Amino acid sequence: MAKYSILVNDKTYEVDVMDDMPLLWVLRDVLGMRGTKFGCGKALCGACTVNLDDTAIRSCSFPISAVGKGKITTIEGISDHGDHPVQKAWEQYVVPQCGYCQTGQIMNAVALLKSNPRPSEQEIEQAMQGNLCRCGTYNRIKTAILSIAGA
Incomplete structure (x- = not known):
């Protein structure tokens, strides 16, 4: 287990997870953000897409250890009222x-x-x-x- 400080939707979170835990599971299971979906688990379908520093990534295969100081944006973070x-x-x-x-x-x-x-x-x-x-x-x-x- 390791401690990570990650910036998600302009808010900093401290998480204590395995280095190789996919970002998808950190978002869904640790932080409770259910908007990002699990599809194939192999980065082939795109259901798990989130943005890291404004670049689309597949969160199901992207380890938390690779996030670094990047800014993560999920579907919950693109607008407050669904008006993006x-x-x-x-x-x-x-x-x-x-x-x-x-x-x-x-x-x-x-x-x-x-x-x-x-x-x-x-x-x-x-x-x-x-x-x-x-x-x-x-x-x-x-x-x-x-x-x-x-x-």
């Missing part, structure tokens, strides 16, 4: 069906728009291809992101 532009676009274009993958999709889109405020359709497809959606809402995801690109 990406969340509003998701609602406007009725993106979710079952909704399970959507927190990861949203976090990936937030990171994309932070690094590239005006992505093309091809850049959106490229950036989002690692986030899987069993319901197949890819076209709505792309439309939602395009609707706020450059806004």
Whole structure:
């Protein structure tokens, strides 16, 4: 066990966990933040996506020991009232069906728009291809992101 001080959603937390504990389990089981989902456990589906210093990462395979002094943002931290532009676009274009993958999709889109405020359709497809959606809402995801690109 080791003690870590981590910054999550602009708040510092002290956690005492194993060095190799995935960030996902620190967030969900230790800190009680249930918005980030477990999908495959192998960083293949993107359901567990959170942002580390505004870069999308797969928290299911990212050890707590690798966080360092980075700033972690989860779905709970992008807005207080569900009114982040990406969340509003998701609602406007009725993106979710079952909704399970959507927190990861949203976090990936937030990171994309932070690094590239005006992505093309091809850049959106490229950036989002690692986030899987069993319901197949890819076209709505792309439309939602395009609707706020450059806004």
